[in-house]
Amino acid sequence: MKRLENKVVLVVGAGLHLGRSAPLLFAQEGAKVVISARRENVLLETAEMIRGQGGEVAIAPGDASNPEDVDRMISVAVETYGKLDVLYNNIGGGWVELDKKLHELSQKAFDITISSNLTAVFNTSKAAVVQMLKQGHGGSIINVTASEHVRRMANPVYAYTKAGMIEMALNMANDYLRDGIRVNCLCPGLFLWDPITDPVVTPVRENLVRRQPITDRQGHPSDMAYAALFLASDESSFITGQCLTVDGGDDVKLTDLVVD
Numbered sequence: 001m002k003r004l005e006n007k008v009v010l011v012v013g014a015g016l017h018l019g020r021s022a023p024l025l026f027a028q029e030g031a032k033v034v035i036s037a038r039r040e041n042v043l044l045e046t047a048e049m050i051r052g053q054g055g056e057v058a059i060a061p062g063d064a065s066n067p068e069d070v071d072r073m074i075s076v077a078v079e080t081y082g083k084l085d086v087l088y089n090n091i092g093g094g095w096v097e098l099d100k101k102l103h104e105l106s107q108k109a110f111d112i113t114i115s116s117n118l119t120a121v122f123n124t125s126k127a128a129v130v131q132m133l134k135q136g137h138g139g140s141i142i143n144v145t146a147s148e149h150v151r152r153m154a155n156p157v158y159a160y161t162k163a164g165m166i167e168m169a170l171n172m173a174n175d176y177l178r179d180g181i182r183v184n185c186l187c188p189g190l191f192l193w194d195p196i197t198d199p200v201v202t203p204v205r206e207n208l209v210r211r212q213p214i215t216d217r218q219g220h221p222s223d224m225a226y227a228a229l230f231l232a233s234d235e236s237s238f239i240t241g242q243c244l245t246v247d248g249g250d251d252v253k254l255t256d257l258v259v260d
Contacts, residue, residue, distance in 0.1 A: 189247025
C-alpha cells in the first residue's frame with residue numbers, strides 16, 4: 001500500500017522547486033492532491049506532471065493572505081475529493097532587504113514579510129482546522145519555516161516571522177491534541193533553487209551511500225519532500241508539536257574557538 005493512499009492533501013505554495021517536489025511525491029504515494037499558488041500557469045504544469053504519472057490532482061489558484069482565496073482552496077479539496085486530511089503550508093516570503101538591520105528595514109519589506117509568513121499561515125491553518133474538526137477524524141498540518149542558521153542569515157523581521165510560525169504550530173499542537181490534529185514544522189536550511197522537471201521524485205542517492213560528507217552539498221527539493229511525506233503519513237501518527245530541521249547539519253556545526 002502506498003504511504004498516502006486515500007489521503008487528500010492541500011499544498012499551499014506549490015511553486016517550481018520546493019513547492020513542486022512535495023505534491024509530486026505525495027501523488028506518487030497515492031494522495032489526492034490539491035495544489036495552490038498565485039501563478040496558475042505553474043499549477044497547470046505541475047498538474048500535468050502528476051496526471052502524466054497517473055495521479056489525481058485539482059488546482060486552486062489564489063493568495064493565501066486573502067481569507068476568501070483560502071476558503072476556496074479548502075472548498076476545492078472537499079468538493080472534489082470529499083475531505084481534507086493534510087495541509088502542507090509551503091508558504092514563504094519576505095526574503096527581501098536581507099542585509100538590513102531592523103532600523104533600516106522599509107515598511108514595504110515589513111508588510112510583505114508579515115503577509116507571507118504570518119497572515120497566510122494563520123489563514124490556511126484556521127480554515128484547515130475548521131474543516132478537520134467538522135470531519136472529526138483528525139489530520140496533519142505541516143508548516144515550512146526556516147532553520148536557525150537561515151533565520152539568522154536573514155533580516156530580523158524574516159527571523160521573527162519564521163519563528164512565529166513555529167510558535168503558532170506548537171500552540172496549535174497542544175490545543176488540538178485531543179482532536180487528533182497534528183501540527184509540525186519543517187525547518188529547511190540552504191537549498192538549491194532547482195526547478196523540478198522530472199515528475200518522479202527520488203531521494204538524493206549520494207548521501208544514502210555515503211559517497212561524500214552530507215554538508216558538501218546544498219539541499220535538494222526531494223530532501224524536503226521526503227521529510228514532508230513522513231509527517232503527512234500515518235507513520236508519524238505519534239508525532240506532534242515538533243520541528244524537523246532539514247539542513248544537512250548546518251545548525252549543529254561547531255564554530256572554531258579562539259582562546260587567547
